[in-house]
Amino acid sequence: MLGVALVCFALVHLAPGDPLVSILPPDASQELAEQMRELYGFNRSYPEQFAGWVWRALQGDLGTSIASGRPVASEVIRAVGNTLRLAALATLIGFVLGGLFGFVAGYFRNSWIDRTASVLSVLGVSVPHYWLGMVMVIVFAAILNWLPATGMGTGDAWAWNWEHLKYMVLPALTMSVIPTGIIARTVRALVSDLLDQEFIVGLRAKGLTQFGIFCHVVKNAAPTALAVMGLQLGYLLGGSILIETVFSWPGTGFLLNSAIFQRDLPLLQGTILVLAMFFVVLNLLVDVVQTLLDPRIARA
């Protein structure tokens, strides 16, 4: 965790140039610049700045955004909420579709379904998702005019009604393409491996029905599939920046983008740290859940 924080900090301070350039007017006096530097703590040494930042971060204070003057923590939390909603929906779609495709493909190996599914999953992992987002906007918003192209609607953003949901459809679908491809690949490999194992042959010899065998396969494939799903959620949280840019979705990607272009160091630093922490915690959770589902892992 400390390592992660250190990388975040180092990353941001790699940036060339004075961090205050963006907010000070070009004709600002030397005194004013000194005062601002004092205020944000840029005049102290790097280790001092780092220690101070980590200490305050542990207490939930990520500093103040240079550009907007608002606390970084509240900005990041609002954005994470938006991104999380999108990413969770996308992962769910990816899991359902990917699991379905992968399962059918693994079950009917080398059939036309299998070949179609593997072609689709190669397409899924190869597509530049920001381009897919544009194509979605072109087809569903510009030509068919069914769904809104950008934004997330007005009013209470957490209301689960069509008025708000319709803004999520395109970005979530776009986002779900990669997890769909990856989960389909994983599940296909799992299922086709499982079907070859002796216990399945044994069950079949015992006269178990197709459905019974199906249940056994699902039970054995589930832990790994769930783990892949958890990891994918983490990737989507961090990787949503391109899709959020296409759809002007006010999430972490959007925040990151504006932080980069406004050279807003505290905001940049805070957003990256929060996202990385999310990712680490999620990985940990996946490990724990996987161990609970499959006790063999704990013993290994």
Added chain:
Amino acid sequence: MMTSPAATLTASQSAVQPLERSPGYWRSVLTRLLKDKIALGAGGVILILFFMAIFGPYIVPADPYQSSILGRLKAIGSPGFPLGSDELGRDMLSRLIVGARLSLFIGLTPVMFAFVIGTVIGLLAGYAGGLTNSVIMRTIDVFYAFPSVLLAIALSGALGAGIFNSLISLTIVFIPPIARVAESVTTQVRTRDYVESARATGANAFTIVRVHVLGNVLGPIFVYATSLIAVSMILASGLSFLGLGVKPPEPEWGLMLNTLRTAIYTQPWVAALPGAMIFITSIAFNMLSDSLRTAMDNKG
């Protein structure tokens, strides 16, 4: 590899120069690849792309930098503009062809650098073992706390826009996974009998790594690296898409996609073209990498 007389000075050393390094292996991989229709197709596409990248400027029908106010955003198939024109009236066909050069360059270079650097780091960690291994691998682990897209964007955001900076940040993103693969195969090879016997005959570490380890680990690492090319292409163009990579007016597919975003309501299909090029490229590399893996796995 040819064994020179000098290399087989002692009887014991000639005993550890094994037959498994016969030149037939790579030839058989090539033979299998040539029988694989998918590999041939993907390879053909990649050859065409390279041809476009190298000879692009000499074969284009129009000047890719020549803008015209009257010829802005022409539809596909307009006279003089076979694939339409962009928002400044530049010929799309010419820009797409010439764009292959920069797009391939920024996608392939990071993987090549990461392949070299990651292999060296992984070999070092894997061969040295013990404390060196722990220090190197734990440092690498820190980078795993960041989803790759986030890391790439954060790095190039911190370093500032530009081709060189985006190459650096993508290289850094791809070093940890390659180093991890290199470390794990090296660790496996290190304990093999032929390495042990080479050490027993007094060969120094450098010779052992060069003669006995490298040849056995490069294959798997290379296959893994080729599977990263598609990701790298998508990410590199994605950085340009965000405005963090190639700067206008250079033709690069990601950047073209970005500048054409405003045109999705007027000329949707022209706007989608650069992304289609990225898509085709990444499919071709993914398929070739898959075929290569199959061809090299097959020991028969």
